[in-house]
Amino acid sequence: GAVVSQHPSWVICKSGTSVKIECRSLDFQATTMFWYRQFPKQSLMLMATSNEGSKATYEQGVEKDKFLINHASLTLSTLTVTSAHPEDSSFYICSARGLAGVNNEQFFGPGTRLTVL
Amino acid sequence: SQQGEEDPQALSIQEGENATMNCSYKTSINNLQWYRQNSGRGLVHLILIRSNEREKHSGRLRVTLDTSKKSSSLLITASRAADTASYFCAPQGGKLIFGQGTELSVKP
Numbered sequence: 001g002a003v004v005s006q007h008p009s010w011v012i013c014k015s016g017t018s019v020k021i022e023c024r025s026l027d028f029q030a031t032t033m034f035w036y037r038q039f040p041k042q043s044l045m046l047m048a049t050s051n052e053g054s055k056a057t058y059e060q061g062v063e064k065d066k067f068l069i070n071h072a073s074l075t076l077s078t079l080t081v082t083s084a085h086p087e088d089s090s091f092y093i094c095s096a097r098g099l100a101g102v103n104n105e106q107f108f109g110p111g112t113r114l115t116v117l
Numbered sequence: 118s119q120q121g122e123e124d125p126q127a128l129s130i131q132e133g134e135n136a137t138m139n140c141s142y143k144t145s146i147n148n149l150q151w152y153r154q155n156s157g158r159g160l161v162h163l164i165l166i167r168s169n170e171r172e173k174h175s176g177r178l179r180v181t182l183d184t185s186k187k188s189s190s191l192l193i194t195a196s197r198a199a200d201t202a203s204y205f206c207a208p209q210g211g212k213l214i215f216g217q218g219t220e221l222s223v224k225p
Binding site: 042044091096105109111 | 160
């Protein structure tokens with residue numbers, strides 16, 4: 001099956017700093033990538049959808065200036081949490097969808113655990 | 118986009134028993150996927166069933182899909198302690214949006 005990687009797998013940062021998380025599709029071209037956030041004991045919440053070469057579409061309530069998404073190539077999307085605060089501490093998961101048509105599957109990365117001190 | 122709703126929210130069984138989880142959704146789909154998530158980990162894709170399929174098997178997993186009732190079920194047979202995890206369904210018509218999941222606990 002298709003493989004999606006995320007880097008880093010975990011990160012600890014100080015409040016006020018920015019953190020970049022990478023999501024890569026390793027063996028297929030991902031026209032669309034999705035970013036989810038999961039708080040403890042809760043489900044995954046979709047944050048935004050990004051298509052290669054265009055601006056991301058953010059879900060309601062997600063600040064686009066705080067969570068910067070770049071999908072510059074068919075194999076890489078990045079999420080930058082700017083001026084991170086402790087409430088941004090969460091598990092961030094990306095997924096990628098390829099070019100296989102309307103029934104194409106969505107493949108998930110292993111997640112990145114962000115802790116903001 | 119639409120959300121899958123899993124039922125029950127929590128399920129506790131003994132090792133060796135079967136576990137059944139249900140999923141309902143609201144609008145038409147291209148496919149429906151089931152995922153597992155161990156505590157603190159990423160999602161593991163279990164199985165995808167397309168809208169023109171009614172049943173699919175993978176090892177100890179059996180998934181059914183009833184598009185007329187807009188529901189799906191996941192059956193895990195002969196459960197093991199290692200099956201303890203949260204299980205999510207994800208109906209796909211566009212974006213995947215997850216419900217709260219079923220938290221399965223398999224006691225040895």
